[in-house]
Amino acid sequence: MDDNKQNRTVIEAEIPMGTVHPAALEPYRLRLFVEDEIVRDAEITVGVNHRGVERIMEGLPVEKANSLTEKICGICSNSHIWNSCRTGEIALGIEVPERATYIRIIMEELERLHSHLLYLAHGSEVLGHETFSMRLFYIRETVMDLLGMIGGNRVQYGSAVLGGVRPRCELDEMRLQKITEGMDLLEEKITAFADRFVSDPMVMSRITGVGVISQKDALRLACSGPTLRATGVARDLRREMEEYDPFEFDVITQDDGDVKSQLLMRVFENFEAIKIIRQAVRDLPDGPITNRSWEMQDTPLTKSYIEVPRGTLYHSYALEDGRVRNCVIRTPSMANIGAMQHACIGHHITDAQLSVVQCDPCFTCTDRAIEIIKL
Amino acid sequence: MDLIYSLIAVIGTLVVAFIVSLFLPGIERKFIHARIQQRVGPPITSPGIMAPLKFFFKQTITPESPMPRLYNALPLISLIIVVILLLFLIPQMYFVGALASVIALVGFLKVEEIMYMFMGSLSRSVLSVRMPFPDKAKGAAHPETPQSFFEELSSLRAFRLIAFGSFPLYIAIFVAVAMTGSIYLQDIIAYQQVHGPILFTVAGVMGAIVFFIGYMILLNEYPFAILKGKPDVVEGPYLEYAAKYRAYVYITRGFLMFTLATLFATLFLGIAPNILNPSFIITLIVALLFPMLMAVLSAFSPIFTYKQFYPTVAGVSIIGVLAIVAALL
Numbered sequence: 001m002d003d004n005k006q007n008r009t010v011i012e013a014e015i016p017m018g019t020v021h022p023a024a025l026e027p028y029r030l031r032l033f034v035e036d037e038i039v040r041d042a043e044i045t046v047g048v049n050h051r052g053v054e055r056i057m058e059g060l061p062v063e064k065a066n067s068l069t070e071k072i073c074g075i076c077s078n079s080h081i082w083n084s085c086r087t088g089e090i091a092l093g094i095e096v097p098e099r100a101t102y103i104r105i106i107m108e109e110l111e112r113l114h115s116h117l118l119y120l121a122h123g124s125e126v127l128g129h130e131t132f133s134m135r136l137f138y139i140r141e142t143v144m145d146l147l148g149m150i151g152g153n154r155v156q157y158g159s160a161v162l163g164g165v166r167p168r169c170e171l172d173e174m175r176l177q178k179i180t181e182g183m184d185l186l187e188e189k190i191t192a193f194a195d196r197f198v199s200d201p202m203v204m205s206r207i208t209g210v211g212v213i214s215q216k217d218a219l220r221l222a223c224s225g226p227t228l229r230a231t232g233v234a235r236d237l238r239r240e241m242e243e244y245d246p247f248e249f250d251v252i253t254q255d256d257g258d259v260k261s262q263l264l265m266r267v268f269e270n271f272e273a274i275k276i277i278r279q280a281v282r283d284l285p286d287g288p289i290t291n292r293s294w295e296m297q298d299t300p301l302t303k304s305y306i307e308v309p310r311g312t313l314y315h316s317y318a319l320e321d322g323r324v325r326n327c328v329i330r331t332p333s334m335a336n337i338g339a340m341q342h343a344c345i346g347h348h349i350t351d352a353q354l355s356v357v358q359c360d361p362c363f364t365c366t367d368r369a370i371e372i373i374k375l
Numbered sequence: 376m377d378l379i380y381s382l383i384a385v386i387g388t389l390v391v392a393f394i395v396s397l398f399l400p401g402i403e404r405k406f407i408h409a410r411i412q413q414r415v416g417p418p419i420t421s422p423g424i425m426a427p428l429k430f431f432f433k434q435t436i437t438p439e440s441p442m443p444r445l446y447n448a449l450p451l452i453s454l455i456i457v458v459i460l461l462l463f464l465i466p467q468m469y470f471v472g473a474l475a476s477v478i479a480l481v482g483f484l485k486v487e488e489i490m491y492m493f494m495g496s497l498s499r500s501v502l503s504v505r506m507p508f509p510d511k512a513k514g515a516a517h518p519e520t521p522q523s524f525f526e527e528l529s530s531l532r533a534f535r536l537i538a539f540g541s542f543p544l545y546i547a548i549f550v551a552v553a554m555t556g557s558i559y560l561q562d563i564i565a566y567q568q569v570h571g572p573i574l575f576t577v578a579g580v581m582g583a584i585v586f587f588i589g590y591m592i593l594l595n596e597y598p599f600a601i602l603k604g605k606p607d608v609v610e611g612p613y614l615e616y617a618a619k620y621r622a623y624v625y626i627t628r629g630f631l632m633f634t635l636a637t638l639f640a641t642l643f644l645g646i647a648p649n650i651l652n653p654s655f656i657i658t659l660i661v662a663l664l665f666p667m668l669m670a671v672l673s674a675f676s677p678i679f680t681y682k683q684f685y686p687t688v689a690g691v692s693i694i695g696v697l698a699i700v701a702a703l704l
Contacts, residue, residue, distance in 0.1 A: 013523035015607075023606045033517050037528070037681070043516045126606050128597050128678025134412040202598065206677045348680040349528070353606040 012036070015349060019048045023126050023353040028363040032344065032352050039352055042344035044337055050367040054327045057317070062088050062296075063162060065324040069315070070156050072329065073365035075118060077156050078111045079308035080329075080365075083315045085160040091302035091319055092162075092294055100164035100289045101243050102280045103171060106179065107150065107159045108308075109273040109280070113186065114143040115309035116266040116273075119360045120193075123263055126357045127206060132197070139189045146182045149175060164290035176281050183274050183281075190274075194267050207259040211343040211355030214257055221338035225311020227359045230265040231257035237307035246283065247276045259351075262358040296322045310360045311335060333359070333366040380651070381467040387650035388465050389458065392637070395662060396629035397423040403632070403666035411674040423629050430622035438615035439499040446497040450616060450623035453490045456483055457627055461634045466647040469561045476558045477548055480638065484544070487631070488537045488593070491602055494612030495530025529611030532601045536592070540601065542688055544589025544635075546695030550582030551642040553702035560641060567645025573702075574643040581698035583643055587668065588691045590635050594628070596669050598676035601684060636662035 017023075017030040024030075027048040033041040053072050057065040069084040070077045082104055089096060096104075121136035144154045150169050151157025159169040171179070197203065213223070218231040228235055229252060236251040238244040252268045254261035296319070303316040311332025318325045336359040343355035401419035409416025418425070440446040460483045462468055469475045552558055554573055555566040573579040592599040595611075603611040613624050640646045640658040648658050679687065 014517065014520040015523050015525070015528065017607070022609055031516070033520060034523070037531075041516050124677075128600070128605065129676065130408075130597075131412050131674045134414060138413065200675075202675075202683070203677050205683055206679070348682065350604055350607050350678065350680040 012040075017353070021353075024356075025122060026362070026364045028361075030344075030352065030356060032349060034349055037349045039344045039347055039349055042341045042352065044341055044356070046337070046363045046367050048367070049364045054329060054368065057324050057327045059323050059325070061322055062319060062324055065317070065327065066160075066162065067158060069329065070158060073331070073362060074155050075115050075362060076111060076308050076310065076313070076365070078107050078151075078159060079306065079313055080315075081158065082108060082160045083304050083306045083308075083313050085162050086306065087302050087304040087315045087317060088162050088319070090304055091299035091317075092297065094163050094294045095291055097164055097288050097291055098285045099287045100291075102284050103150075103165045103169055103289060104160055105243060105247070106171070106277055106280045107147070107157060107165075107169070109277045110143055110147050110150075112273045112309045113270055113277075114140050114147065115360075116270050117143065117190075119266050119309075119357075120263060123259075123354070123357050126353050127203065129203060132193075132203075135193065139186065139193065142182050142186050142189070146179055149178060161290065163292060163294060164288070167289070170289055171281075171284065176284065179277065179281055183277055187271065187274050190267065190270050197267070198264070204260065207263065207354075209256075210259045210347055210351045211262075211358050212256065212258045213339050213343050217342055218257065218339060221342060222335050223311070223339045223359075224335040225307065225309070225332050225360075226252075226265045226269060227262065227311060227336045227339055230254045230261040237305060237312055241306060244276075247279050249276050259354055259358045262360075266360075301326060308332060310362060329368060331362065331365045331368070333361045333363060334368070336361065337366070384467045384649050384651045385462070385465050388648050388655075389461065391650050391655075392461055392633050392648065393630065395659060396633035397427075397626070399423060399629045399632045399662065399666045400625070402663065403670045407667050407670035408674050411671065422625065427622035427625045430617075430625070431619050433618040433621075435618040435620070438617070440497050440615060441499070442497055446494065446615070447620045449490050449494050449497070450620050450627055453487060454623055454627040454630060456487050456490070457630045457634050459483060460487075461630070461637060461648070464560065464634070464637055464641055464648055466561070466564070466649055469559075475560050477552050477560070477563075477642075478558055480560075481545055481548065484541070484593070485537065488533065488541060491533035491612045492530050492537065495526045495528075495533055495602075498526035498612065498615045499524055500526060500614045525608045526612060526614060529602050529608045532608070533612065536601065540592050540599075540684070540688060541589060543585045543691040543695055544593055546692055546699065547582045547586035547589055548638070548642060550578055550585075550695070550698045550702050553699045554578060560647070563642060564645045564647055572644045576702075578698045578702035579643055581694050581701065583639070585691050585695040585698060586639055586643070587665070588687070590639070590665060591669055591672065592688070593635065594632060594669070597673035598679040599684065599687075600678055601681075604678050606678065632666055633662050636665045639665070 012035040015032045015034055019027040019029045029045040031043040032039050053068060057068055066081055066084040069080040072080050117136050117140035121133045124132035124136060147157055148154040151159050152168055159165045213231055215231040215233060218228050218233060232253050232255045234251045234253050239251065249272045252265060252272060254265045299319040301316055301318045306313050313332060314330040317327040340356045340359045340361060344352045347355060398419060400422040404422055405416040406419050437443050438446055460480060463475045463479060473479060551563050551573055555563045557563060567573060574583055595602045616624050637648045637658055640661045644657060646654045646657050649655055
């Protein structure tokens with residue numbers, strides 16, 4: 001019997017939240033087992049939004065399959081297409097031009113910025129602070145405009161292709177200038193927000209010591225990304241990715257593992273993302289942005305892990321006649337679900353959604369496997 | 376002649392109060408709140424006038440409730456109670472004696488609070504229906520646990536609101552009693568006509584702050600929205616109301632905002648609501664000012680859990696008690 005089962009107490013009542021609930025952006029089922037409004041146990045069930053992307057990808061030409069991965073998530077769409085292309089590139093031994101890698105990094109870090117700002121806005125909304133939420137969405141608009149300028153769309157940019165980035169995403173002087181100006185503006189706005197945020201006693205009293213995930217629990221529950229780093233573990237996969245070698249940035253950590261740490265974690269990570277984008281813009285090498293000199297061949301199952309805004313993203317597939325076989329995708333929220341459940345326990349029911357949201361869930365793109373139950 | 380004058384005063388005041396109260400939710404939620412959040416927001420008439428109008432013409436459904444008729448009747452009863460409350464604040468009604476006293480007002484407000492409890496305990500919303508399949512995923516931690524409804528949760532919270540949450544409002548009401556030495560509204564107003572408004576005393580200022588916090592708690596506005604917090608109980612007691620019953624809920628809220636502001640003007644400024652008295656304009660200003668202040672405070676606040684709610688109520692209540700002590704001195 002595991003620790004969790006041993007510690008389970010007699011439960012007074014269950015409060016089910018979902019599958020559809022106004023505080024949740026996506027459909028998922030949160031069962032809260034409460035005693036006098038204090039959560040004694042929690043259970044998250046996903047599977048409502050399963051779209052069978054891997055099943056659809058099965059047998060598709062690799063380029064088509066890659067662009068399909070972008071549809072998995074409306075927030076980290078670039079992360080998916082990048083990792084999917086990266087998997088193919090590792091399998092086929094394609095060398096990506098340096099300029100293309102830099103552009104991919106810019107796109108990815110812009111995506112990290114907009115994802116973190118969305119997280120902070122959503123967190124503020126669940127906290128009940130609508131004004132913070134609205135202001136953060138305004139701040140995020142700067143990033144969305146830049147992503148739209150580069151990729152042609154504000155959500156599905158489709159920048160990465162096998163061997164580089166598509167020609168639409170080439171960065172000329174005018175675009176680089178706009179990115180630089182955007183970063184200046186963002187830095188100023190995020191700094192102002194951070195100052196206001198940490199100096200608000202009501203907000204701080206509401207988030208300090210709530211939804212605590214200890215470092216030990218975070219490791220036991222195999223958390224990834226900022227959720228893990230907010231508990232003090234300095235693990236950032238970008239440090240292990242060769243694409244990030246030329247860039248200097250700090251791995252941000254927080255110590256307490258509570259909602260405050262999780263929120264501050266993302267605030268400070270934004271500054272690191274801005275730092276990386278500035279370096280990429282400044283040192284952007286000349287040269288082609290796509291390598292077309294490669295040949296399709298059959299490959300064994302190949303894996304790729306990258307650090308995306310929410311944590312570690314995994315893609316793997318084999319190639320057979322240029323078509324994708326045995327595709328598996330694992331999104332970061334899958335790793336963090338255990339932490340989300342754990343964070344609710346011992347806190348007030350009003351804090352439950354906040355405890356879930358603090359781990360930056362994206363259940364819609366986590367819905368990768370289903371079990372069909374016969375009624 | 377006196378009777379006609381009184382009738383015009385009473386009916387006219389109620390009509391003006393009703394008209395003004397329709398605009399208050401718009402001023403609060405959309406006009407001020409939206410401006411703070413740098414968004415346009417819908418027209419000022421939307422939440423108070425257009426929404427109830429729309430709901431009056433919607434198809435009525437039978438709510439999931441053990442007693443649907445009683446459940447549906449509660450918003451109307453609630454509205455009637457608030458109207459009665461305002462009625463006894465009008466000077467022409469002071470002849471009813473004990474009903475135009477602070478004790479009666481407290482009683483009516485308590486009944487108004489109890490309505491939330493009834494609404495919660497009589498509702499079973501679709502949000503709380505058990506899933507039609509066994510909870511197999513993750514081994515179902517507690518598959519046979521009795522399920523609680525969101526409205527039950529809000530009902531329990533309404534009980535807490537009655538038990539201690541509305542303390543500040545009632546304590547603030549008794550600041551006027553302590554200062555004037557009478558529970559009758561007539562005497563409280565008469566005292567202020569001689570000695571000036573209670574608001575401009577130390578006890579009055581403290582009482583006004585306490586009253587305002589109590590006003591926000593009773594109206595369930597952020598950060599004190601324990602009955603309808605978005606992260607858990609959503610709309611709480613109101614969740615199942617549809618069509619005209621929802622319209623009554625909207626109208627009642629606006630009317631309660633006006634009535635509580637009128638109560639403040641009566642107890643702290645010594646101005647009773649009477650349309651035939653020019654000082655009625657001050658009552659209207661107070662009625663407009665309160666939602667504005669409430670919108671500002673709620674726009675910059677997170678939602679409170681009991682961890683913040685208890686100390687706030689306790690702290691504000693202590694200030695209220697100090698105000699009463701200061702009033703007695």
